[in-house]
Amino acid sequence: MQGWEELEKRCSGCMRCGLGKTRTNIVIGRGSKTAPVMLIGEGPGEQEDMQGKPFVGAAGQLLDLLLSALMFRQDDYYICNIVKCRPPSNRAPTDDEAQSCLPWLRKQTALLRPKIMVCMGSTAMKHILDRNARITQIRGQWTERKGFWIMPTFHPAALLRDASKKVLMFEDMKKVKLKLDELNR
Ligand code: URA
Helix, strand or coil: CCCHHHHHHHHHCCCCCCHHHHCCCCCCCEECCCCCEEEEECCCCHHHHHHCCCCCCHHHHHHHHHHHHCCCCHHHEEEEECCCCCCHHHCCCCHHHHHHHHHHHHHHHHHHCCCEEEEECHHHHHHHCCCCCCHHHHCCCCEEECCEEEEEECCHHHHHHCCCHHHHHHHHHHHHHHHHHHHHC
16 A cells, blocks of 8 residues: 555445445545644544544534644644444444454554554544553553554543543643653654
């Protein structure tokens, strides 16, 4: 695989799992393709499926607010998901669906070569960091692996359900901003 264009072209026709049959649009990623920070969610919701872009619904608006409050610049981050097609009724993707889709995420990571990966929510945490951990226990703690700094935090949709998590995700993302500034120094 050569570059982003080829990845997007090949990914767009993907039928590796059953989610391909029910999607409206494939949702590959948004943001800067040279960004040092890769933010990874779970999978597209209704708005994302309709627009073909990740995190454009209510959770995405909250995420954008949080990122701009912490002075992240647009070219600091790239946002994507564990699965590229919407799971029906917004259920979590199954392990099989995630496994079928992960090669796309690996290709995105190889092209982006981020310094920092942020796993937002337990689905991203489980498939990238630790299958058996609990997000409430490991959020906010750095892991360095294969040259990437990995930060697990809540999924922004969890903040919409429980406002007390906002300050915690803010703290975690502040650590990400500080690490970014440190790595850029
Ligand atoms: N939730 C996700 O995990 N990803 C999106 O793109 C939107 C909502």
